[in-house]
Amino acid sequence: MPELPEVETTCRGIQAALEGKIIKRIVIRNPNLRWPIPSAVSKLKNLTVQAVKRRAKYILIITHSGTIIIHLGMSGSLKLVSDNVRAEKHDHADFVLENLCIRYRDPRRFGAILWTVNPPLTHPLLSALGCEPWDFDFTAAYLLQRAKNKKIAVKQFIMDQSVVVGVGNIYANEALFLAKISPLRVTNTLELKEWQILIKTIQQVLKKAIQLGGTTLRDFKAPEGKLGYFSQKLLVYGRGGELCPCCDALLESVPIAKRSTVFCLQCQK
DNA sequence: ATGGTCCCCTGACCGC
């Protein structure tokens, strides 16, 4: 499912095709995503795209008259296709350009396509988001401060998008493993030094995933239609019961907040 | 305010 690296990969993939170009029209085949696609979207015509940006897991297509906000949910993807390619099942929307369209596909329909004429970062979905993983203010001191009154598991904490954006379940598992911190640790027990390490491993795992083009999980495809291949590099996620890559212990698999969590009891304290 | 649970949806997978 798309996490930040997949969204970043998608963003980069459509950027060149969109920036400075005109979206002639938007075809909506099925508006029933997580929220209904606003009817205003299908009425938009000839939008000049100024920029394509990412904020957290949202893709922002900024035009002269407003911003299209796209979230890929769990199974969403954007692909470049030539405009005569027939839409298949789950291809819910097309952003039609000259000779080309950007096709939104989302089998599970957890994603969203929204429209705002206000500055996009003031949108209710975006306004309360936390740091980007590479922000200067994403520091150990910041995490310590945010964590000091919290008693949830550290894994939940780093997946909280109001703390830091873009760390979904897969990368939370991976980053905690690399940091040698147990996902079960109660948030307010982590020390400054541990937050420092965790910041580094979060950045490391996300950066690597972006370089590799995003994790392939079931139905994820990069915009060009290529499969990402980070999944083969995952150290713990999806490997419950297998051997720890670092020691001879078996990897534990327990749910935390209903999310599958894999870790090594021996390596992660 | 904080934390816990539910739910949206479909495809993959598993056991019979």
Next chain:
DNA sequence: TGCGGTCAGGGGACCA
């Protein structure tokens, strides 16, 4: 081969 059950998962909504 077919079928039913279970699971996964982002994140808003809702409740204690």
